[in-house]
Amino acid sequence: xxxxxxxxxxxxxxxxxxxxxxxxxxxxxxxxxxxxxxxxxxxxxxxxxxxxxxxxxxxxxxxxxxxxxxxxxxxxxxxxxxxxxxxxxxxxxxxxxxxxxxxxxxxxxxxxxxxxxxxxxxxxxxxxxxxxxxxxxxxxxxxxxxxxxxxxxxxxxxxxxxxxxxxxxxxxxxxxxxxxxxxxxxxxxxxxxxxxxxxxxxxxxxxxxxxxxxxxx
Ligand code: CTP
Numbered sequence: 001x002x003x004x005x006x007x008x009x010x011x012x013x014x015x016x017x018x019x020x021x022x023x024x025x026x027x028x029x030x031x032x033x034x035x036x037x038x039x040x041x042x043x044x045x046x047x048x049x050x051x052x053x054x055x056x057x058x059x060x061x062x063x064x065x066x067x068x069x070x071x072x073x074x075x076x077x078x079x080x081x082x083x084x085x086x087x088x089x090x091x092x093x094x095x096x097x098x099x100x101x102x103x104x105x106x107x108x109x110x111x112x113x114x115x116x117x118x119x120x121x122x123x124x125x126x127x128x129x130x131x132x133x134x135x136x137x138x139x140x141x142x143x144x145x146x147x148x149x150x151x152x153x154x155x156x157x158x159x160x161x162x163x164x165x166x167x168x169x170x171x172x173x174x175x176x177x178x179x180x181x182x183x184x185x186x187x188x189x190x191x192x193x194x195x196x197x198x199x200x201x202x203x204x205x206x207x208x209x210x211x212x213x214x215x216x217x
Contacts, residue, residue, distance in 0.1 A: 001041045001209070004080040005033050006073060006087035006119065008048035010066045014111060015098035023172040024088035026050030028136075031198035032084060033058045039202065044080065046072045048087060066090050066116035073119050077129045082209055084134040085120040088171070092116060124155040132209040134158045137181075140165040147181040158182050158208065160201065180204065 007029020011019040026047055033045045034055040044059045046069060054060045061076075063069045066089045077083060092113035102109070123129040135156045137147040140163070147161035159181045164171050177191040178201075189200055 001036075001082060001206070002044070002080045003036050003041050004044045004046065004073065004076050004083045005029050005036075006046050006069060006085045006089075007033070008050040009088050010048045010069055010090045010116075011064045012066065012090045012093035012116075013064075013097045014094050015100065015102045017101050020090060020092075020094070020113075021048075022088050022090065024048075024050075025172045026052050027174065027194045028176060028198065029084075029086035030055060031194045032086065032202060034195070035198040035202035039206075044076055046076070046087075066093060066119070070117045070119045070122070073123070074127055077123060077127050080131060082132045082134070082205060083123060083129060084205070085123075086136050087119075088138065089119055090116055118154070120156070121154045132157050132205065132212055134160065134205060137161040138164045138171065143179055144181060144186060147179065151181055151183070157212065158205065182208070 008026035009022045009024040011021045013019050030052045033043045036043045037055060037057045044061065046061045046063055048063060061072050063072050069087060069089060093116050095112045095114050120135045123133055133156045135150060135154055137150050137159050139146045139161060143161050143163055147159045151159045161179045161181055162176055168175065174193060175191055176194050176197050178189050178197065180187040189197055
């Protein structure tokens with residue numbers, strides 16, 4: 001199977017030396033990439049900057065901004081069976097990028113931001129992706145309701161939701177605890193290392209992909 005995984009944060013440039021980003025470590029996406037290659041699947045990992053080692057036998061495409069990640073994904077989507085969007089993509093990016101380093105002057109400065117492209121949201125509606133589509137949802141409240149809204153809005157087969165209000169799981173931590181939300185069911189995977197969770201998630205995604213491909217509901 002050919003599998004695309006996005007991972008890590010994006011960096012939205014402000015000037016040549018500064019950017020906006022977030023606390024995503026990339027661990028969940030890299031653990032998933034590792035879990036799929038271990039089962040002899042072909043993985044393309046499109047990742048924002050992280051401090052992680054790229055798992056062996058994974059095709060790796062480094063990107064920086066949300067726009068870069070979008071362009072790389074759009075190019076790869078027609079060739080994959082399963083696409084998993086783990087990346088913590090910036091929702092907003094500066095309207096203008098200063099060509100020179102912004103000098104310290106006024107007491108307050110304002111940076112105007114504009115919405116980035118929703119990469120996952122455009123997979124089906126803009127790029128016509130017909131494979132198995134998995135999104136993540138980082139939530140601080142109403143986990144299931146918000147995840148289900150994203151499942152429908154972004155036309156996903158599955159949303160893997162995690163509660164990012166708990167600092168011991170999710171963002172920038174080694175453990176996670178997720179709720180898998182699909183059209184007909186929810187499945188809770190209890191707290192575990194991201195590596196163990198990745199193996200469970202990979203097995204479930206492959207099973208669901210087979211079911212979808214076989215046309216069995
Ligand atoms: N995502 C994406 N492109 C974006 C924003 C998000 O591909 N510009 C993807 C993420 O990789 C994830 C899913 O959309 O798979 C949900 O991301 P999340 O940050 O939870 O939700 P948002 O759509 O950004 O909505 P909000 O921040 O309002 O919850």
